[in-house]
Amino acid sequence: MKLLGISGSLRAASLNTALARAAAEAFAPASFTLADLNLPLYDGDLEARGMPEVVLALNAAIRDADAIVIATPEYNAALSGVLKNALDWSSRVKPMPLTGKPVAILSAAAGKAGGQRAQMTLRHCLLAFDALVLPAPQVFVHASAFEDGRLTDETALKLVAQLMARLRSCGLSAACARAGAPLERGVILTERRPCPRPPSRRRRSSSPIRAVSTPRSS
Ligand SMILES: Cc1cc2nc3c(=O)[nH]c(=O)nc-3n(C[C@H](O)[C@H](O)[C@H](O)COP(=O)(O)O)c2cc1C
Numbered sequence: 001m002k003l004l005g006i007s008g009s010l011r012a013a014s015l016n017t018a019l020a021r022a023a024a025e026a027f028a029p030a031s032f033t034l035a036d037l038n039l040p041l042y043d044g045d046l047e048a049r050g051m052p053e054v055v056l057a058l059n060a061a062i063r064d065a066d067a068i069v070i071a072t073p074e075y076n077a078a079l080s081g082v083l084k085n086a087l088d089w090s091s092r093v094k095p096m097p098l099t100g101k102p103v104a105i106l107s108a109a110a111g112k113a114g115g116q117r118a119q120m121t122l123r124h125c126l127l128a129f130d131a132l133v134l135p136a137p138q139v140f141v142h143a144s145a146f147e148d149g150r151l152t153d154e155t156a157l158k159l160v161a162q163l164m165a166r167l168r169s170c171g172l173s174a175a176c177a178r179a180g181a182p183l184e185r186g187v188i189l190t191e192r193r194p195c196p197r198p199p200s201r202r203r204r205s206s207s208p209i210r211a212v213s214t215p216r217s218s
Contacts (some may be wrong), residue, residue, distance in 0.1 A: 001171055003030040004065035008072040008083030008118075010038060015108035015146055018072035019160075020124035022151035023069045023106060026164040035061055035086070042088045055089045062090060062097035067104070068131075069164070072116035074109040079125065087125055092164030098129040104163050106139045114140030132170060137162050 005020035017034070023191050024032040040046060062068065070078045089100060105122055107115025116187065126133050137159050145153035150162070 001027075001030040001066045001168070001175065002064060002080045003027050003032045003171075004068045005032060005034045005091065006068060006070045006083070006086070007034065007088075008037070008070070008080040010082055013149060014073070015141070015143055016106075016151050018068055018071050018146055019108045019141055019151055020071040022157065023062050023071070023164055024103070025161050026157070026161040027067070027168055028068070030066075030168075033061055037082050037086045039065065039086055040091055041093075042085055043192065051092070053134040055092075056132060058086060059090055059093045060099045061199065063151045065101065066175045067167045068098075068157065069104045069167065070122065071105065071106045071108065071116065072118045072122050074107060074111060074113075076113040077117040078121040079118045082099060083122070084125065088127070091128065096129055100132045100174065101131050102167055102174050103133045104167040106141065106160070106163070108146070110143045115141045116140050118129070122135050132174070134163065135167050136166075139163055187216075 003024055005017075007014055007017040007020045009016045011017075020034065023156060024030070035058055036054060037058070039058065040052055046052065070083070072083050087094065087098075090096065103126065105119055105126075107118045107122075116138075121141065123133060139156070139159045141151065141153070141156050145151055145156045149192035155179065200209055
């Protein structure tokens with residue numbers, strides 16, 4: 001499997017990059033790539049002159065990945081501008097490479113909430129992409145959970161492992177669906193069923209249409 005890590009921080013000693021790496025270790029075995037978010041600021045004029053190579057490379061990496069883990073810092077109660085800029089560039093390619101991709105999100109921050117507000121804003125931004133964003137477990141990591149640039153806190157490591165196990169399942173089923181291959185055991189299978197209609201409250205005997213409630217188990 002191919003896992004792409006996206007860290008919303010460009011700092012060499014970034015806690016979020018360390019968190020993405022810890023997530024990759026929990027996700028293993030997989031080939032892991034860390035995305036380069038050193039992109040120019042989104043500019044429609046620049047785009048009109050041709051998509052920058054780094055943006056093309058980012059989108060190719062997203063398209064190629066079976067699963068994606070995004071670690072965002074919290075800057076003034078929101079996701080980082082670096083990450084938002086990358087998402088904006090990515091949205092300019094059609095079809096958007098993030099669409100339908102299994103995505104897990106994490107955050108590490110100096111504040112005691114561990115970047116909770118950054119994650120909320122990231123989840124909101126990802127709505128525009130129709131990605132398969134895992135809802136839980138929500139993993140907010142305080143800076144004190146790291147030692148010498150590595151995530152060492154036991155509770156945080158356990159939660160990261162739980163989140164990565166889910167991402168792996170989701171990534172496998174998406175990869176199998178793409179390849180038309182049968183699903184492996186233990187993979188989450190989401191079946192699309194039509195929603196049963198609620199029975200109509202008023203009886204209209206003259207109407208040829210009747211509301212029928214479909215039994216759940218069928
Ligand atoms: C501009 C700026 C704004 C910040 N705002 C917040 C904040 O709102 N909440 C918070 O918990 N930490 C905040 N921090 C601290 C970051 O959480 C901390 O620097 C973190 O380590 C950044 O992530 P990184 O290590 O991946 O670069 C802010 C830092 C910067 C530089």
